[in-house]
Amino acid sequence: MSEEVPLLRVEGVRKHFALTKGILFTRTLGHIKAVDDVSFDIRAGETLGLVGESGCGKTTTSRMILNLEEPTEGRILLEGEPIHALRGEALSAYRAKVQAVFQDPWSSLNPRMKVGRTIAESLIVNAWGNRARIDERVRELLVQVGLRPEQAQQYPHEFSGGQRQRVALAAALASQPRLIVLDEPVSALDVSIRAQMMNLLKDIQEKDNVAYLLVAHDLATVRHMADHTVVMYLGKIVERAPTAALFEDVRHPYTKALFSAVLVAWPGQAAAEIELKGEVPSPLDPPSGCRFHTRCPNVMPHCSQREPELREVSSGHFVACHLFE
Amino acid sequence: MALAERPPSTDAAAPRFSLWRLLWPMGSKARVRRTARVPWIPIAIISVIVLMALFAPLLAPYSPIDQTLRDKLLPPAWMTGGSDKYFLGTDAFGRDILSRLIYGARVSLMVAVLALTVGGGVGLAVGIIAGYVGGAVDSVLMRLVDAAFTFPAILFALLLSVTMGQGLGTLVIAITLLLWASFARVIRGEVLALRQRDFVALARVRGCSAPRIMLTHILPNVLNTFMVLVTLNIGVVIIAEATLSFLGAGIPPPTPTWGLMISEGRGRIADAWWVALIPGIAITLMVLSVNLFGDWLRDRLDPRLRQL
Amino acid sequence: MTPDRKGETVLEVRDLHTHFFLRRGVVKAVDGVSFSLRRGEVLGLVGESGCGKSLTALSLMRLLPKGGAQTIKGEVLLDGENILERTPAEMRQIRGRRISMVLQDPQTSLNPVFTIGDQLREAIVRRKRAPHAEIMKEAVAALRRVEIAAPEQRIGQYPHQMSGGMKQRVVGAIAISGEPGVLIADEPTTALDVTIQLQYLKLLKRLQAETGMAILFITHDFGVVGRMCDRVAVMYAGRIVECGPVRQIFEAPQHPYTRALIASVPKMTGPVGRLTTIEGQPPSLMDLPVGCRFASRCAHVEQRCLDAYPGTVRVGEEHTADCWKVMPA
Numbered sequence: 001m002s003e004e005v006p007l008l009r010v011e012g013v014r015k016h017f018a019l020t021k022g023i024l025f026t027r028t029l030g031h032i033k034a035v036d037d038v039s040f041d042i043r044a045g046e047t048l049g050l051v052g053e054s055g056c057g058k059t060t061t062s063r064m065i066l067n068l069e070e071p072t073e074g075r076i077l078l079e080g081e082p083i084h085a086l087r088g089e090a091l092s093a094y095r096a097k098v099q100a101v102f103q104d105p106w107s108s109l110n111p112r113m114k115v116g117r118t119i120a121e122s123l124i125v126n127a128w129g130n131r132a133r134i135d136e137r138v139r140e141l142l143v144q145v146g147l148r149p150e151q152a153q154q155y156p157h158e159f160s161g162g163q164r165q166r167v168a169l170a171a172a173l174a175s176q177p178r179l180i181v182l183d184e185p186v187s188a189l190d191v192s193i194r195a196q197m198m199n200l201l202k203d204i205q206e207k208d209n210v211a212y213l214l215v216a217h218d219l220a221t222v223r224h225m226a227d228h229t230v231v232m233y234l235g236k237i238v239e240r241a242p243t244a245a246l247f248e249d250v251r252h253p254y255t256k257a258l259f260s261a262v263l264v265a266w267p268g269q270a271a272a273e274i275e276l277k278g279e280v281p282s283p284l285d286p287p288s289g290c291r292f293h294t295r296c297p298n299v300m301p302h303c304s305q306r307e308p309e310l311r312e313v314s315s316g317h318f319v320a321c322h323l324f325e
Numbered sequence: 326m327a328l329a330e331r332p333p334s335t336d337a338a339a340p341r342f343s344l345w346r347l348l349w350p351m352g353s354k355a356r357v358r359r360t361a362r363v364p365w366i367p368i369a370i371i372s373v374i375v376l377m378a379l380f381a382p383l384l385a386p387y388s389p390i391d392q393t394l395r396d397k398l399l400p401p402a403w404m405t406g407g408s409d410k411y412f413l414g415t416d417a418f419g420r421d422i423l424s425r426l427i428y429g430a431r432v433s434l435m436v437a438v439l440a441l442t443v444g445g446g447v448g449l450a451v452g453i454i455a456g457y458v459g460g461a462v463d464s465v466l467m468r469l470v471d472a473a474f475t476f477p478a479i480l481f482a483l484l485l486s487v488t489m490g491q492g493l494g495t496l497v498i499a500i501t502l503l504l505w506a507s508f509a510r511v512i513r514g515e516v517l518a519l520r521q522r523d524f525v526a527l528a529r530v531r532g533c534s535a536p537r538i539m540l541t542h543i544l545p546n547v548l549n550t551f552m553v554l555v556t557l558n559i560g561v562v563i564i565a566e567a568t569l570s571f572l573g574a575g576i577p578p579p580t581p582t583w584g585l586m587i588s589e590g591r592g593r594i595a596d597a598w599w600v601a602l603i604p605g606i607a608i609t610l611m612v613l614s615v616n617l618f619g620d621w622l623r624d625r626l627d628p629r630l631r632q633l
Numbered sequence: 634m635t636p637d638r639k640g641e642t643v644l645e646v647r648d649l650h651t652h653f654f655l656r657r658g659v660v661k662a663v664d665g666v667s668f669s670l671r672r673g674e675v676l677g678l679v680g681e682s683g684c685g686k687s688l689t690a691l692s693l694m695r696l697l698p699k700g701g702a703q704t705i706k707g708e709v710l711l712d713g714e715n716i717l718e719r720t721p722a723e724m725r726q727i728r729g730r731r732i733s734m735v736l737q738d739p740q741t742s743l744n745p746v747f748t749i750g751d752q753l754r755e756a757i758v759r760r761k762r763a764p765h766a767e768i769m770k771e772a773v774a775a776l777r778r779v780e781i782a783a784p785e786q787r788i789g790q791y792p793h794q795m796s797g798g799m800k801q802r803v804v805g806a807i808a809i810s811g812e813p814g815v816l817i818a819d820e821p822t823t824a825l826d827v828t829i830q831l832q833y834l835k836l837l838k839r840l841q842a843e844t845g846m847a848i849l850f851i852t853h854d855f856g857v858v859g860r861m862c863d864r865v866a867v868m869y870a871g872r873i874v875e876c877g878p879v880r881q882i883f884e885a886p887q888h889p890y891t892r893a894l895i896a897s898v899p900k901m902t903g904p905v906g907r908l909t910t911i912e913g914q915p916p917s918l919m920d921l922p923v924g925c926r927f928a929s930r931c932a933h934v935e936q937r938c939l940d941a942y943p944g945t946v947r948v949g950e951e952h953t954a955d956c957w958k959v960m961p962a
Contacts, residue, residue: 053826066530095532107523112545118524122531160914161682171531190681191853195897195908202907217827220899224908247901261831262856262901275835276828278782279796 005080006041007211008065008098008179013038013074015060019284032283034060036235037074040228042179045205047212049226049243051219051258055280057235058215062181065213066100067091078179096126099172103184105164109156115167116142116152122175141170146200162193166200173204183215198224219262223247231255234283234291237310241317251319254292290322298323364621367614374611378430385424386412389581393419398597416589416600425581426607432582433611436496437562441555444501448508449544449551455509456516457539467513473506479568486574496575500565508554515547549626556619560612567608583608643814643847644670644693644732649707651685651692653700658919662688662702664871667945670815673841675848677858677879679894680868683915686851689868690817693849694734695724711815729759733813737820739800743792749776749803750788756810771810779806780836798829802836809840819851834861855898859883864951867891870915870926877952887954890927925957933958 015035020026035057042048050058063069065076067083075082078094086094099122102108109118116138123134139149145166156164165185172180185201186194198221205212216222222229222243229246231239231254239252250256257274276295281287287294293303303322310320377384397419400407407414413422455466482499489495519525520543528538567584569575576582578589583604590601647667653660663685670676680686691697692704695716708715716727736742743752753772763771769788776784779802792800801821808816818837822830834857841848850861858865858879866876867888875888886892896909913930916922924939925931931938935957943957 053828063526066526068526068529092532095530098530100527100530102523102527104523108527110524110528110542110546112548113541121528121533125532125534125537168527171527175531191855191894192681192897192911195899195910198899199907199910218899220901223901224899224905257828259901261827273831275831279798279829280826 004043007044007079008042008213009075009077009080010038010040010061010065011075011077013061013064013071013076015057015064015069016072030284033235033286034283035064035071036286038232038235038237039074040230040237040240042211042213044178044211045209046227047205047214047225049222049229050213050215050232051217051222051229052232053217053258053280055234055283056232057283058232059183061232062100062183062213062215065179066098066181067094092126096122096175097178098181099175099177099179100181100183101165101168101172101185103188105161105168105188108168109164111156114153114155115159118156119152119167119171119174121171126175128175137174138170141173142167144173144204145170146196160193162189162197165189165197169197169200169204173208173210176208177210179211179213181213181215184217185214186221187216187218194221201225219259231258234280234286236291237318237320238292239317239319240310245314245317249314249317251313251317251324252292252321253296253298253323257295257297290320364617367617370610370614371618374430374607374614375434377427378434381427381431385421385427387421387424389420389425389428390579391420395419398593398600400597401599401603413603414597414599416586417593417597422586422600422603425586426583426604429581429583429586429604430607432493432576432580433563433566436493436500436566437559439493439497440500440504440562440565441558443497444504445508445551445555445558447501448505449512449547451505451509452512453516453539453543453547456513457520457535457543459520463513466509470506470509473502476502478503478565479572482569483572483574486569491573491575491577493576496566496569499569499574500562503565504558504562507558508551511554512547512550515550516543519543519546553619553623553626556615556622559615559619563608563612563615641672642669643672643712644849645708645710646689646693647708647710649689649692649704649709651688651697651702651704653702655701660918661871661921662918663692663704664918664921666707666868666871666873668866668873668876670847670849672814672847673845674863675841675850675861677862677865678849678851678868679853679855679858679865681853681894681915683918684868685871685918686868687819690734690819690849690851693817694728694732695719696728696734729756729808729813730811731813732815732817733808733811734817734819735801735804735808735821737823739797739804739824740792742804743800745792748789748791749795753788753803753807753810756807760811775806775810776803778809778840779803781806796829798825798833801825801833805833805836805840809844809846812844813846815847815849817849817851820853822857823852823854830857837861855883855895867894870921871918872926872955874927874956875952875954877949877954881949881952887948887952887959888927888956889931889933889958891954893932925955 013035014033014037016031016033018031019029021029038057038061040048050061052058060069064071070084076084078097083094109115119138119141120134123129123137128134138152142149142151147163147166147170156167159167182201186197189197201212202225204210212225214222214225226243229241229243230237231252233254239246239255250259257276260274274297278295281294287304289304289306290296290308293299296303300322306322308320308322308325310318311324313319313324393415396408396411396415397417399411399415401414402409402412411421411423413426415421416425451466451470455463478499481502482495485495485499525538525542528542533541566575566582567587570582570584571588573588575584578585586604587601590597594601646669649663649666651663653662666685666689668676678686678689688702693709697703704717707717709717711727711731716724719727750769750772753775754768757768757771772788773784776787781787781799781802787795795803822833825833837848838861850857852858862879864877865879865882866873867882867890868874869890875882875886875891882891883895886895893909893911897911899908911930916926916929922928922939924941925943928934928938937957943955943960945953945955946959948954948959
């Protein structure tokens with residue numbers, strides 16, 4: 001995308017999970033192609049939205065970026081350095097630079113740990129400072145996410161869902177990361193709380209220049225948060241563009257269907273509605289050629305034979321579809 | 326909303342295990358849950374037995390070992406022929422049954438505490454490691470657990486007492502071998518579920534090492550289950566000790582233990598039934614009480630363990 | 634459906650109070666809810682978590698959760714008959730046949746150890762006695778009605794062999810198998826993907842057009858409301874604060890809470906900027922203020938808002954709001 005080295009580069013990454021049977025004499029029944037040849041960049045201080053329905057591989061991609069999963073093929077580079085080769089000190093340094101906030105506020109915090117301790121954890125394991133300095137930093141972080149400093153002494157069950165998500169964000173911010181993976185950070189929250197959280201995330205980005213990878217299924221959330229948007233379907237990128245350009249001019253038939261399925265709050269405002277027939281096919285045995293051809297309203301004969309390449313249709317706007325060749 | 330409305334099921338429990346908070350739910354703020362009534366009678370029985378064991382030298386009227394042969398086989402005080410001197414009667418050597426019962430509680434509880442600490446501790450560690458590390462480590466450890474279940478523990482204890490000699494150490498080792506596997510299996514199941522929770526993945530993202538995660542994130546979250554298992558197994562241990570002592574593989578005479586007392590009285594069950602029956606009643610009461618207490622504790626702390 | 638019956642009230646709820654009686658106090662989760670539901674219409678019940686919308690639904694079904702919940706006041710008139718006065722046995726006859734329910738999570742709504750056919754059959758057998766073959770035929774028809782492909786094969790399958798969207802269709806088939814006049818749908822699409830959600834909503838609409846049933850659609854998503862509902866009732870802290878036709882609520886919301894809630898939803902069009910938020914927390918349901926329940930978070934609060942609860946004010950045709958500010962002077 002750009003000449004400079006991006007903060008994070010995902011290069012031709014694949015993740016195949018082997019489906020096996022038996023313990024001693026394992027037999028491989030097949031491979032689930034959760035992520036299949038995915039590439040994108042995230043630049044410092046910007047937000048990349050990763051959109052798709054369940055099973056499209058967006059969560060697996062984010063877990064590989066967090067170094068919780070190893071890619072089967074391909075590389076992920078942070079500031080030019082491949083992350084899956086990192087060990088020891090270098091890995092710790094990477095952990096400090098890339099943090100995460102997950103969807104479920106009820107599962108993100110250890111119920112038996114005071115929230116202050118959770119927030120301090122990355123500082124403690126990296127021997128960031130003495131106890132007093134860490135306590136001071138925890139208080140600072142709590143204030144930054146809109147909580148009170150003395151709440152450090154409370155346990156997660158004393159917090160509401162929205163407050164827990166703020167605590168999770170404070171914990172992610174503790175080590176002053178360059179990138180935070182936000183996996184559906186607001187979808188479990190109530191409407192009014194959701195808006196507060198989104199505003200908070202934007203404020204923090206403005207102040208700290210941290211980059212976000214926003215994994216989401218809600219297009220309106222992505223529109224408000226992301227600078228670039230990547231749309232995935234069955235482990236593949238189908239469309240990638242600057243968010244404003246994408247929302248102005250949707251190209252890929254799948255993205256179009258996704259947009260039309262978003263229920264616009266204003267009655268009668270919805271564009272021409274495209275109802276996709278059937279369900280997403282199994283990633284164990286994905287369709288040949290273009291993976292969307294089984295449900296595509298614009299399907300052509302050669303769609304099932306040849307896989308479409310991701311090609312640029314206008315400046316920065318990439319689409320993987322035979323309609324644009 | 327999907328997740329925000331989910332009741333905070335396990336998290337609603339007290340942040341730390343606290344017996345006090347359990348017994349006085351009214352005292353702690355905002356923690357009222359509908360639950361079975363506090364089992365006061367079992368708690369009272371357990372307390373009496375524990376106090377008996379702690380203060381045995383002060384409470385026991387006589388020495389538990391000294392023999393007074395002319396007072397042998399006296400029935401309890403309320404029966405014809407009974408003497409006011411010996412409230413629960415005497416055994417074949419003229420030893421006071423009440424005193425032996427009081428001292429016997431000491432041995433039973435000592436064995437229970439040691440065996441549960443060692444056996445439970447091993448099971449806890451194995452369960453956490455197998456569940457968290459997974460893979461080959463898990464397979465090997467769990468095959469060991471399976472093997473331990475097929476092991477004839479009583480036979481092994483008899484063998485052990487022959488080779489190592491009778492005594493507290495032998496007894497504790499034997500009971501430990503009987504216990505650890507069931508602890509390991511339950512704890513592992515719990516850890517497998519915990520490992521899926523997001524806070525464990527987030528701990529990795531924050532840079533925590535595997536041992537650190539096991540100690541600070543997994544262990545505190547399985548302690549409730551562990552406490553429940555401990556209480557539910559007190560009964561098992563007391564019976565195991567009694568069985569082994571009865572079979573002559575436990576504590577050697579003349580040290581009084583409840584199992585040994587039954588063993589010594591069994592030959593005269595027809596004419597002096599109290600010698601065997603009184604310790605039998607003590608074992609029944611103790612085991613029943615700890616089980617009722619354990620049931621309640623389980624409902625209170627860990628409703629998911631109902632099937633145990 | 635005879636056309637003249639459309640628009641006739643099938644369900645009327647009057648001043649419903651369902652409280653939780655706990656040792657530490659009374660949680661007034663549903664505290665004076667009134668609304669009516671007409672044949673062939675979809676009424677949306679919107680609100681944030683803890684506002685009492687799901688408990689309202691359970692009160693209508695008389696399936697209150699264990700743990701001290703009790704309906705202490707009010708009437709639920711189903712075809713003019715107060716079902717709160719029916720015995721539990723009579724209630725079992727009413728549930729499924731006259732009023733039915735679909736829940737949020739298709740995963741837990743079906744029993745994993747029985748086949749889809751078994752679970753459908755159970756619903757059909759409750760209603761009528763017939764030879765097995767006939768009942769199975771009806772079960773297949775029920776699946777076909779919810780647009781499940783190859784229903785003859787699906788009928789022998791277990792829930793785990795189906796996707797979430799398909800399971801939710803089966804749940805729907807079971808719920809409407811007794812031809813109920815009223816269907817309560819409690820966030821039925823929240824667990825589904827957007828494209829599957831659209832399919833499901835369209836299906837519900839089609840089924841409604843066929844049967845003329847009235848739907849009470851509980852949701853937190855204004856997008857779903859806009860797509861599905863004819864009228865919408867907004868709930869806050871145990872009460873309905875505004876109720877009216879969807880278009881009016883969206884275009885001219887009268888209650889400050891409704892206005893703030895709609896403004897805080899991220900939009901698909903228009904400028905991208907900071908979102909409007911509602912500061913503060915809803916009041917504790919154990920300790921409700923005497924005045925307006927939204928007063929502590931309202932931007933237009935006045936003394937009278939704190940002193941007394943505003944009555945329900947008619948602000949337009951079929952449009953009501955509980956707010957002092959809309960009261961004609």
